[in-house]
Amino acid sequence: MADFRTVQTDVLIVGGGGAAVRAAIAADDAGAQVAMLVKGQIAHSGLTSMACPSYQAAAAFEEPEDTTDIAFADVTKEGRYLGDENLIRVLVEEATERALEMERYGVKLTKNEDGRIFQVMHPGQTYARNLVIRGCGYGMMIGLRRELLRRPAIQAFEDFVATRLIKDGPRVSGAVAMNLRTAELVVFQARSVIMATGGYEEIMEFTDTEPGASGDGTALALHAGADMVDLEMMLFYPTCLVWPDEVRGTLVQYEGLLGPRYLQGMMLNGLGEPFLPDTGERYVLPVRDIMMKAMFKEIDEGRGTEHGGVHIDLRRSPRSTEEIFSLLHTLDSLPYTELRDLGVDITKEPIEVKPGTHYCLGGIRINERTESNVQGFFAAGEVSGNVHGANRTSGNALAETQVFGARAGEYAAEYALGSGSAQLHADAIGVEVDRVRGFLRERTAGIRPVELRKRLKRVMQQHMSHRRTAAGMSEALATIRRLRDHDLPRVQAADSAPYARELQDALELSNMLDVSEAVVEAALLRKESRGHHFREDFPEQREDWLCHTLVREEPGRGLVLGTAPVVRLEHRTGVAVS
Amino acid sequence: MTDGKVVVRIERLNPDTDTSPHWETFEVPYEQRHSVLTLLHYIYENYDRTLGYRPYTCGRGLCNSCQVSIDGKVRKGCATPIAAGSEIELRPCHGVVIRDLATVLRGGPDEPAILAEWRRAGDDE
Numbered sequence: 001m002a003d004f005r006t007v008q009t010d011v012l013i014v015g016g017g018g019a020a021v022r023a024a025i026a027a028d029d030a031g032a033q034v035a036m037l038v039k040g041q042i043a044h045s046g047l048t049s050m051a052c053p054s055y056q057a058a059a060a061f062e063e064p065e066d067t068t069d070i071a072f073a074d075v076t077k078e079g080r081y082l083g084d085e086n087l088i089r090v091l092v093e094e095a096t097e098r099a100l101e102m103e104r105y106g107v108k109l110t111k112n113e114d115g116r117i118f119q120v121m122h123p124g125q126t127y128a129r130n131l132v133i134r135g136c137g138y139g140m141m142i143g144l145r146r147e148l149l150r151r152p153a154i155q156a157f158e159d160f161v162a163t164r165l166i167k168d169g170p171r172v173s174g175a176v177a178m179n180l181r182t183a184e185l186v187v188f189q190a191r192s193v194i195m196a197t198g199g200y201e202e203i204m205e206f207t208d209t210e211p212g213a214s215g216d217g218t219a220l221a222l223h224a225g226a227d228m229v230d231l232e233m234m235l236f237y238p239t240c241l242v243w244p245d246e247v248r249g250t251l252v253q254y255e256g257l258l259g260p261r262y263l264q265g266m267m268l269n270g271l272g273e274p275f276l277p278d279t280g281e282r283y284v285l286p287v288r289d290i291m292m293k294a295m296f297k298e299i300d301e302g303r304g305t306e307h308g309g310v311h312i313d314l315r316r317s318p319r320s321t322e323e324i325f326s327l328l329h330t331l332d333s334l335p336y337t338e339l340r341d342l343g344v345d346i347t348k349e350p351i352e353v354k355p356g357t358h359y360c361l362g363g364i365r366i367n368e369r370t371e372s373n374v375q376g377f378f379a380a381g382e383v384s385g386n387v388h389g390a391n392r393t394s395g396n397a398l399a400e401t402q403v404f405g406a407r408a409g410e411y412a413a414e415y416a417l418g419s420g421s422a423q424l425h426a427d428a429i430g431v432e433v434d435r436v437r438g439f440l441r442e443r444t445a446g447i448r449p450v451e452l453r454k455r456l457k458r459v460m461q462q463h464m465s466h467r468r469t470a471a472g473m474s475e476a477l478a479t480i481r482r483l484r485d486h487d488l489p490r491v492q493a494a495d496s497a498p499y500a501r502e503l504q505d506a507l508e509l510s511n512m513l514d515v516s517e518a519v520v521e522a523a524l525l526r527k528e529s530r531g532h533h534f535r536e537d538f539p540e541q542r543e544d545w546l547c548h549t550l551v552r553e554e555p556g557r558g559l560v561l562g563t564a565p566v567v568r569l570e571h572r573t574g575v576a577v578s
Numbered sequence: 579m580t581d582g583k584v585v586v587r588i589e590r591l592n593p594d595t596d597t598s599p600h601w602e603t604f605e606v607p608y609e610q611r612h613s614v615l616t617l618l619h620y621i622y623e624n625y626d627r628t629l630g631y632r633p634y635t636c637g638r639g640l641c642n643s644c645q646v647s648i649d650g651k652v653r654k655g656c657a658t659p660i661a662a663g664s665e666i667e668l669r670p671c672h673g674v675v676i677r678d679l680a681t682v683l684r685g686g687p688d689e690p691a692i693l694a695e696w697r698r699a700g701d702d703e
Contacts, residue, residue, distance in 0.1 A: 039634060040632065041643070041683050043641070044641050044643040044683050045632075045641070045643060046634070049640065050636030050637075050640055050641060051635055115635040116657045136639040136640055138641050159676075210634055210636055210637065210641075211633055211635075212633075212634035244611050245611035245612070245616070246611050246613040246616060246656075246659050247613075247637070247638070249637070250637060250638045251638070299690075338638065338639045338656075338657045341657060341658075341659065342659050366654075448627065450622075450623050470632075493627075494627040494628050496677070498594055498629040498630075498676050498677045499677040501622070501629075501630065501633065501680075502627050
């Protein structure tokens with residue numbers, strides 16, 4: 001280890017989005033020394049920064065009838081009863097307090113004219129529940145970063161990517177990381193580690209997420225022996241632009257565009273016919289899993305639009321153009337100005353949309369203390385797995401970052417301060433250093449990582465979208481293994497430091513291959529359709545599959561599969577909810 | 579609309595080896611509509627694997643991470659459409675260049691000592 005810089009800390013946080021920053025603040029409050037590894041720069045990278053403005057909290061500012069009990073029932077039901085109830089209870093109970101805290105940090109919430117905090121109602125909510133953050137997820141990150149700046153003890157290593165977790169027996173003791181600006185490898189020694197890296201949407205072709213969502217944290221957790229839960233559950237957002245090319249894959253908020261309280265546009269198929277089912281609920285629009293199925297049905301059966309989507313048509317809205325733009329401003333919905341710059345006027349022509357992969361419901365299995373099954377290893381935010389279930393309602397991703405980020409920081413600090421230092425093992429570090437540097441070795445006929453990345457994404461999109469079958473998924477699995485075992489060893493990255501972009505591409509590719517294998521294995525295991533997991537060979541939701549799928553990597557055995565019961569409130573373990 | 583090509587001039591700099599920046603020209607076929615950001619992806623994927631620019635961007639005009647000087651004006655790369663037949667000039671728009679168009683958007687919350695030797699005067703905005 002003499003060759004490497006070693007940085008020592010109490011709590012190491014991998015990630016730089018909403019959950020990571022909130023965890024850093026909480027751990028700092030608890031008196032722990034904190035280091036963060038951020039793949040880009042805080043607020044200018046990561047998944048929170050690109051989020052819509054919705055933050056769900058049953059605060060009853062807008063509709064006094066709302067309660068956390070009603071929110072709990074809504075979230076549980078819309079998650080198709082696959083979310084752990086102890087975690088949902090924590091989420092609905094603590095979301096409001098965490099939001100008000102964010103406001104104190106400098107995050108701006110939209111207010112009504114009388115000064116009350118404004119809330120909008122989205123599908124799956126009995127009452128108006130979503131706070132609207134000014135400046136969307138980016139505005140939220142700018143506010144959170146402001147609080148981070150007030151805490152000089154927190155060390156944020158920006159443009160640093162963790163490549164592997166290091167263990168000391170059963171306990172996580174640190175990580176190897178690469179400084180993207182110099183390609184230098186640095187070893188971090190920590191008493192506890194929090195994973196807060198977001199999801200792995202990048203394994204699919206049609207996503208609305210940023211390209212950094214390569215599942216780094218998911219892969220690192222797998223390799224560290226963490227239990228991964230419901231990895232097959234990848235959530236589709238129903239309305240992502242398919243045209244024009246410049247903004248292909250960009251999300252447009254259907255809740256605002258079509259909602260009965262808001263813009264009242266219409267969703268039409270390529271033949272100009274309305275097709276969405278009437279939910280019969282107070283909020284007329286269906287939630288995401290039902291909506292995406294209805295849309296895919298139109299597209300798959302040949303009633304799609306020119307570019308393979310369906311239409312959102314605001315020309316049918318009873319609202320005036322003035323009202324439309326005023327509402328768009330209040331809802332802080334994007335990307336209308338961008339569309340206007342591209343020559344698309346949404347009040348004069350319909351926009352073409354289809355469902356795109358938006359959020360990973362599955363991930364690291366945690367309890368109320370955000371602990372995983374690996375000692376000293378915690379997770380918060382999208383990288384964790386059992387919070388929402390098989391579907392997620394609008395606004396709960398941002399709420400999740402704050403509620404579980406704060407908990408992770410608190411409990412990881414408590415663990416770090418209450419336990420001795422864990423050792424780094426030179427052998428494990430050496431193996432990882434060789435692996436990373438191996439991608440730079442000269443090869444005859446070396447393959448560029450971007451080539452394999454595209455092949456992987458194509459096969460995942462073909463077989464792992466909304467029409468999954470055992471045959472298709474087995475084919476996907478064979479391709480993934482061939483790419484990993486045969487082609488990955490032939491990958492050669494340009495030694496482009498400063499800024500080790502292609503080496504980073506190779507590391508991400510490696511993570512994406514490992515995560516894809518685990519996702520397909522989990523999807524093959526779940527022999528039913530539920531929420532966003534739809535199998536053509538098992539189209540029904542089945543009572544006997546009301547359980548989590550589990551994937552764990554064991555040394556010498558590879559991926560081991562299993563199931564686990566969903567935690568119900570009467571089974572609750574761990575700390576009590578106040 | 580999809581005929582022709584786009585000519586892109588990029589100011590390149592590797593601070594480790596170059597004493598001053600130089601210009602390089604790429605001709606990109608216009609097979610689909612492009613923004614400045616998707617053009618950079620195309621050049622990285624097809625012409626030059628050492629091209630420095632920040633790839634982790636929201637792509638929807640929010641996060642500012644693709645800010646770049648386009649024909650002398652600082653704009654968001656993802657929100658700037660490029661028509662077929664155009665010629666554009668791209669330069670980094672922040673003080674400190676890591677490589678080419680990849681820059682330090684600002685100093686980090688507590689720029690770690692580990693980067694001290696890398697840092698150059700004036701990198702904090």
